Amino acid sequence: MYDESVTIIENKKVNAEYYKLVFASKHLSQKVKPGQFLNIQMENHEGLLLRRPFSYYRVGGKKIEILYEILGRGTALLAEKRRGHALKALGPLGKPFTQKLNGKKRILVAGGVGVPPLIFLAETAPHLTSPRESRGREKEGLVLLIGCKSKSEVLPRRELTKVKGEILYSTNDGSYGRKGFVTVLLHELLENEHPNSLFIQTCGPNAMMDAVMKLAEEFGVEGEASIDERMACGVGACLGCVVETREGFKTSCVEGPVFSFAELV
Amino acid sequence: MAKVDLTTKIGTLIFKNPVTVASGTFGSKDEYARYLNYERLGAIVTKTVTPKPRKGNQMPRIFETPSGMLNSIGLQNKGIDDFIENKIPYFKKIKTHLIVNIAGESIEDFVALAKKLDREKSVSALELNISCPNVKKGLEFCAKPELTYEVVKAVKDTTKLPFFTKLSPEAHDFLGVAEAAIKAGSDALSLINTIRGMAVDVEKCRPQLANVFGGLSGPAIRPIALRYLHEVKCEFDIPVMAMGGIMTAQDALEFLIAGAHLIAVGTANFVNPKATMEILGGIEGYMKRKGYASVNEVRGSLRIKEASEDRSVPAG
Numbered sequence: 372m373y374d375e376s377v378t379i380i381e382n383k384k385v386n387a388e389y390y391k392l393v394f395a396s397k398h399l400s401q402k403v404k405p406g407q408f409l410n411i412q413m414e415n416h417e418g419l420l421l422r423r424p425f426s427y428y429r430v431g432g433k434k435i436e437i438l439y440e441i442l443g444r445g446t447a448l449l450a451e452k453r454r455g456h457a458l459k460a461l462g463p464l465g466k467p468f469t470q471k472l473n474g475k476k477r478i479l480v481a482g483g484v485g486v487p488p489l490i491f492l493a494e495t496a497p498h499l500t501s502p503r504e505s506r507g508r509e510k511e512g513l514v515l516l517i518g519c520k521s522k523s524e525v526l527p528r529r530e531l532t533k534v535k536g537e538i539l540y541s542t543n544d545g546s547y548g549r550k551g552f553v554t555v556l557l558h559e560l561l562e563n564e565h566p567n568s569l570f571i572q573t574c575g576p577n578a579m580m581d582a583v584m585k586l587a588e589e590f591g592v593e594g595e596a597s598i599d600e601r602m603a604c605g606v607g608a609c610l611g612c613v614v615e616t617r618e619g620f621k622t623s624c625v626e627g628p629v630f631s632f633a634e635l636v
Numbered sequence: 637m638a639k640v641d642l643t644t645k646i647g648t649l650i651f652k653n654p655v656t657v658a659s660g661t662f663g664s665k666d667e668y669a670r671y672l673n674y675e676r677l678g679a680i681v682t683k684t685v686t687p688k689p690r691k692g693n694q695m696p697r698i699f700e701t702p703s704g705m706l707n708s709i710g711l712q713n714k715g716i717d718d719f720i721e722n723k724i725p726y727f728k729k730i731k732t733h734l735i736v737n738i739a740g741e742s743i744e745d746f747v748a749l750a751k752k753l754d755r756e757k758s759v760s761a762l763e764l765n766i767s768c769p770n771v772k773k774g775l776e777f778c779a780k781p782e783l784t785y786e787v788v789k790a791v792k793d794t795t796k797l798p799f800f801t802k803l804s805p806e807a808h809d810f811l812g813v814a815e816a817a818i819k820a821g822s823d824a825l826s827l828i829n830t831i832r833g834m835a836v837d838v839e840k841c842r843p844q845l846a847n848v849f850g851g852l853s854g855p856a857i858r859p860i861a862l863r864y865l866h867e868v869k870c871e872f873d874i875p876v877m878a879m880g881g882i883m884t885a886q887d888a889l890e891f892l893i894a895g896a897h898l899i900a901v902g903t904a905n906f907v908n909p910k911a912t913m914e915i916l917g918g919i920e921g922y923m924k925r926k927g928y929a930s931v932n933e934v935r936g937s938l939r940i941k942e943a944s945e946d947r948s949v950p951a952g
Contacts, residue, residue: 601697609661
């Protein structure tokens with residue numbers, strides 16, 4: 372874990388919903404796994420007091436990409452930053468998504484802030500079988516379901532070219548992909564496959580994840596969810612970001628943000 | 637240039653420097669150990685421990701406000717027995733003072749906690765939290781001087797450990813409460829705990845915190861903390877651990893100059909895990925620049941104009 376000053380290489384609007392932030396750091400890019408995050412300080416504390424947590428979107432060499440939406444004062448401030456501006460970033464923090472699924476098919480269910488870490492996972496997840504056996508069958512091992520409000524949120528194709536599997540979209544207004552919530556897509560998928568052969572990994576709005584977990588329980592499918600709560604320290608000290616689990620409150624910054632469905636109440 | 641002397645004494649306790657951390661902002665064990673060397677701190681103050689485990693309050697528990705944050709954690713902790721078994725041993729080999737912050741709902745609770753900790757060799761001092769705004773009865777012992785006196789006296793009669801009594805600016809008779817704590821034998825005071833505040837989500841028309849109220853900390857309360865410190869130092873001869881929005885060395889120096897013995901860094905730890913080390917470095921730098929050999933020369937160096945000097949300022 373490192374706390375470093377970084378210089379913005381790029382910070383621009385990707386579509387109606389997302390902005391992409393790019394910077395480089397030797398330390399913050401080391402041994403990063405999908406589901407982990409950075410706690411980023413945008414300004415000297417006089418501008419904005421606390422840091423804001425952001426999932427890693429992509430890591431290539433020293434280059435780190437973050438995909439974010441404007442959700443409040445912190446992200447609005449971040450969107451105003453330009454190339455050459457400095458930020459302070461603490462990371463990599465948190466427990467990542469499970470990488471090896473022992474042959475199970477990976478069902479990724481994403482929405483909003485949950486889209487970037489699941490694209491990261493979809494790009495880097497180990498293959499269903501050994502790379503040699505899986506050649507030409509890569510799509511079988513992974514499905515990425517993305518729920519949006521409308522077409523304007525759908526990511527440009529260039530952002531998704533490295534995903535090792537099928538991508539299905541749903542939009543609330545039906546302007547792109549299937550009409551309705553992303554759980555419509557998940558329901559169909561669960562109906563057609565054996566529950567023991569699947570593993571769900573989800574990140575997004577709480578209401579979406581609750582619906583995903585309910586379906587998973589109904590069909591008897593295991594999985595894990597990345598929970599994001601308001602966070603201050605990011606290191607397990609303040610106990611501000613706790614999540615209710617079967618073993619009591621756990622910190623989403625250190626003991627999470629990824630929790631198994633079985634752990635969550 | 638010669639090294640500056642930061643040694644700070646409170647009664648029989650000798651602190652290598654005046655920089656410590658505010659309870660609740662530094663965890664209970666090794667949460668910050670990968671970011672800084674604990675032995676460079678004058679002392680470590682742990683998160684409040686209670687007689688029994690406490691689950692804490694519901695989420696959301698925190699919210700950022702202008703230059704501050706509201707928290708309503710609700711003293712989440714695993715209780716004193718777990719603390720003694722699993723947290724204290726970690727500090728055995730760490731060469732700095734361990735100050736354990738304790739809270740209870742009754743005098744018996746405080747006494748029981750003090751009794752258990754009195755036996756622990758790694759513990760240098762206690763801090764009585766009689767001012768938590770986030771739990772039922774949290775502020776009760778701070779409400780009236782008589783109640784403060786009773787609880788402090790009971791702890792004094794129980795333990796040989798020196799202790800700080802942490803007060804809330806929300807006490808109606810603040811100086812009365814401070815005086816009661818001192819008279820009952822508190823070795824020092826800790827000023828100030830957070831101040832209750834509130835924020836509303838206007839889209840959902842709901843409070844931003846599940847607990848509705850939360851304790852406000854951060855730079856927003858710094859001037860208030862400084863004022864209480866000054867008031868207490870004017871009135872009583874008692875060492876104070878000061879806290880309230882200390883983010884930088886300059887902030888820390890304000891409190892030292894106003895007479896604080898120790899300065900506790902709180903919310904700043906959340907923003908910058910190395911805040912304490914930067915503040916320590918900054919205090920040393922200031923002392924060298926000003927030609928101070930000892931931090932005792934900085935402490936209480938506040939100069940306030942005499943009334944006669946004030947008259948030289950034209951009125952109106």
